[in-house]
Amino acid sequence: MISDFQPSKETQTMRAGPSQEDIRRHNLGALLRHVHLGGPISRAELTSRMGLNRSTIMALTSDLTAAGLVREELPRETGRAGRPSLVVRPESARVYVFAFDVGPDRLAVARVGLGGVILDRREAARTRGPFELEEIVGALSGFARQMRRRTRADTVCVGVAAAVSGGVRKGDGVVRFGPNLLAEEVPFGEELGRRLGLGLPVSVGNDANLGALAEHSRGVGVNVRDLIYLHGDVGIGGGIIAGGHLLGGHDGYGGEVGHMVVNPGGRACGCGSHGCLEAEVGERALLELAGRYGEGQQGRDAVRAVVEAADRGDIVAQEALARVGDWLGLGVANLVNVFNPEMVVFGGMLREVYLSTAAQVRSRLATNAMAPQRERLRLRTSALGDAATLVGAAELAFAHVLADPLEVLARVTG
Amino acid sequence: MISDFQPSKETQTMRAGPSQEDIRRHNLGALLRHVHLGGPISRAELTSRMGLNRSTIMALTSDLTAAGLVREELPRETGRAGRPSLVVRPESARVYVFAFDVGPDRLAVARVGLGGVILDRREAARTRGPFELEEIVGALSGFARQMRRRTRADTVCVGVAAAVSGGVRKGDGVVRFGPNLLAEEVPFGEELGRRLGLGLPVSVGNDANLGALAEHSRGVGVNVRDLIYLHGDVGIGGGIIAGGHLLGGHDGYGGEVGHMVVNPGGRACGCGSHGCLEAEVGERALLELAGRYGEGQQGRDAVRAVVEAADRGDIVAQEALARVGDWLGLGVANLVNVFNPEMVVFGGMLREVYLSTAAQVRSRLATNAMAPQRERLRLRTSALGDAATLVGAAELAFAHVLADPLEVLARVTG
Known part of the structure; x- marks a missing residue:
């Protein structure tokens, strides 16, 4: 008696359906996307994954081969009797x-x-x-x-x-x-x-x-349709995949989670506001709290030095990380309440910070994120690292x- | 030399294109949606809006008429010479x-x-x-x-x-x-x-x-693809349309903006946390600040009574509204930074609160939302009111x- 509430559906699709030419273009793109994201794949596997018949797959691969986008080869070894299915590979070198x-x-x-x-x-x-x-x-x-x-x-x-x-x-x-x-x-x-x-x-x-697009396409978040990627560099940026779509906003500025105020009246931020997530969690906050700001060191090395000092037992460094981790956790809890993501990914310098402050982050989630929102949440570090x-x-x-x-x-x- | 960054595109569309039957179903749905959301419309207008030819539109309307979903009528008056185009109406009574x-x-x-x-x-x-x-x-x-x-x-x-x-x-x-x-x-x-x-x-x-879906379909946000609807009842709820899609989240709990913490260590919230937007802006906060909590009155009437008292010059009521408006503004600024919406809609009791505190809300936006994010933002009250x-x-x-x-x-x- 119960059906789904399908909130991710396009709410106003009033245009006509696609033409034959649109469909062919879509299918060519879909096949190429399989090869581009998944790597070499047999025609048989494409037939099954795309739900198209063999002759259509053959026609599509022929078109893409003729254009020089893919090539077809006999697989090295099959382990099965009978004629092996040709493998379609991207023309990566070309x-x-x-x-x-x-x-x-x-x-x-x-x-x-x-x-x-x-x-x-x-x-x-x-x-x-x-x-x-x-x-x-x-x-x-x-x-x-x-x-x-x-x-x-x-x-x-x-x-x-x-x-x-x-x-x-x-x-x-x-x-x-x-x-x-x-x-x-x-x-x-x-x-x-x-x-x-x-x-x-x-x-x-x-x-x-x-970075969010990269982790969603090739990183830790493949097949995750609701993902938040938090990127720490000097500041804190965000990329949000909601229902499989990158959230762009009206003008393209969506995902600026670094300027969500978590601490009203807190530290001054480069944006002109105070207490932004970026101001409380960014590189400068960490280095200042650790008593290392302006020491000549900056960037990723300076952040790593704080983490290493904390690991060696430096109390000031430990307290700086705990404080930053606490604000990071509050920011994540807010985003979890608002988005109900399946996964939050920490990238850039937040990778190191999260690994050192996971206890604070989880504690804030337990206190400030609602239970149903967080019960299936996964916290992960970037799989692509600095290449994301x-x-x-x-x-x-x-x-x-x-x-x-x-x-x-x-x-x-x- | 410049092309778009198209962030709202589905990032992983790897399925095959639709069949003829899928297309017919899509077109029937698209036509019915025009009639359902836009009201009576001529076949000629449907032809132009849907980008389909006249015979296809005729076949689709015939199918929908036979099913008893729409009916076709001669328009009352046309003002133009020649044979008038039939008007397609929804079978609203049936x-x-x-x-x-x-x-x-x-x-x-x-x-x-x-x-x-x-x-x-x-x-x-x-x-x-x-x-x-x-x-x-x-x-x-x-x-x-x-x-x-x-x-x-x-x-x-x-x-x-x-x-x-x-x-x-x-x-x-x-x-x-x-x-x-x-x-x-x-x-x-x-x-x-x-x-x-x-x-x-x-x-x-x-x-x-x-409520967000309603304002987007039939209210103040028709054709607005990036919209945040804030609903005040006892608590504060949210509905987010991002890139034309209702944001559902991984399990369906997306949009719980009422439990975004805006004031760490602030008022206790029904969710167990402190300083949530709902705790600072909801009915109880307003009534307590106005010295009217537990007076026997509650709900929309009690909120209206505070607004009316403030209008009559009651300083306590004015200060209560100013305080609540300030937190509301901070919450809106955070959401504007994160989503870059085209429109924020205030509904439920937030309609009254926003109308009395627009100055505080705008001041917070000016201080805490980044300029590019807010420069084309429209703030509106619900067009559908309590029916939303x-x-x-x-x-x-x-x-x-x-x-x-x-x-x-x-x-x-x-």
Whole structure:
């Protein structure tokens, strides 16, 4: 007598159903997505997973093979009698994207092949200070040029995306705010696209949003439809997957959980407010509480030094971590009440902080999160580590290809 | 050179595209949804809005007409020369659902016709106290029986849903928690379905979630894809529409914004925590601050009395409202940072509170919400008022019909 309340359904689907051409495009994308995210897979397995018949799968793989996106091979060994099913593999060495990551302390670039293989990667330390657009875009595009020189002639770049530690406006890649990059109203996507000169659009996303996408696609949160990724760098960012969708918000600034006030009247925050999660849990709070702020050390090494000191029995470091962990726990409890996620993932420097303060975090959850909301909750650390934001940028760059594989390939090779 | 970051896209769509039968079902549902939500509409207008050709629209409307879900009529007057396009109307008098609402202070039942017409409605005051399942379900099903006796023989009930002031588990309609109903682990949906004896499943949802759905479907938030509905009753509930989808969370408890801690160490909350938004902004906080708690008055009338006293110049009432408005503003600022909504809607008793404290709310937003997140934000009061939760329950009850109109109708008419 009881049916589901299906809250994640699109509440207003009033457009007409898809055409035959839409369906073919969808199926090509869906097949390519299987190969891209799951790796080599037999035609037989695709038939079963996609619920399509063998001849349709054969037609789709033929189209993708002809476009040079996948290739089909006999499996090495089957262990079974009879004709083995052909295995479909992504053309990882041929088809790639450029992924960029701009954080407070580093610039990173990767050339990532279809299937998520990091083919090449460069990184440079960045000195904290004003956001020098020309200098940053110059360094990033310089790395990309070096990498391109080393590629074979038959390779093809199908997309470009960048993760930025800041709020990025939906639609034009402008970094509206980035207190920890000292960036404001920076036309980053446009400028990077111009300097790269590849004739490709540059998608730009918030780094924690893209970290969430990465953990959901290839990390600890595969198949988790309700996931919160908390990213600690200098500040605290968030990326939220709700019902299988990345929560973007009206203008693209969704997930700024670092500026949720957890302690009214608390520490001053770079955003101008007080007592934000970022102000109570970010790098500066930890270092100040540990009596190590301004000692010359900063960034991930400085955070690790506090954790190591606490492990060695340093009382001040232990108390600093306990305090930060307590606020982190309150922030997580609030998010658990609001979102009822299946999983919360701690990434960036929050990985280290969470591992040292799990007791405080769990205690806050027990006190401040409602029991039904937390009873099936899993707390995890990032599986992708420091690569999460870069991997997420690569997934964003591939999104166009997966939405319409043949059109994109025709355009870039055309 | 710049393309969109499309964060609301399903991140893992790997299933095959729809069959012809799926498409027909989708189109029937889409057409019926136009008529249900938008009211009478000409075939010509449907052709243009749905992007389908005239013969397809004709075939779809014929099917829906034959099933008795819509009827086609010549328009009263056209003002244009030539043959007028037939107008498609919902069969509101014939096809209906039962919608129930269980709040701390009232029980309500409505018979709602396709198209959202409230055909009949009953309401009873409820005394606050333990949740007596048999008594409540008995009263609700008694109302429904009375209403059914007054319907014509050719009417057909196609769905049943209930809004409950509490956390409802996805899948089985069990009310897991409801501190303001004193309900815990109550198999409400199952019991209501049994007592109604209609042979129909009962969908159950949280009242604030359904209020959000109602305002999004028929209220102040039509076409708003990112909306937060805040519902004040005894406590504070929330319903969140993110990217056009109602946020349900992993188990169905998403949107419990009332238990976000805004004031650590603050007032005790019914959930066992302290300083929750509900504890600082709910009915009890307002009445206590105004020196009126336990005076015999409670509920909406007591809240209105505080607002009226403040309007007459009562300093204590004014200060109580200012304090509550300040915490409400902080809660809204937090949600704006996390969700970047296009609109926040104040419903239930928060409608009155917001109208009296808009200055405090806006001041907190200016201080605690980041500028890009709030620059295009609209703050609104509920358009549906006290009917919001009931209207939302009706929409939930119709959801099955809109998903597969012919199957549902064939099933209920046997």
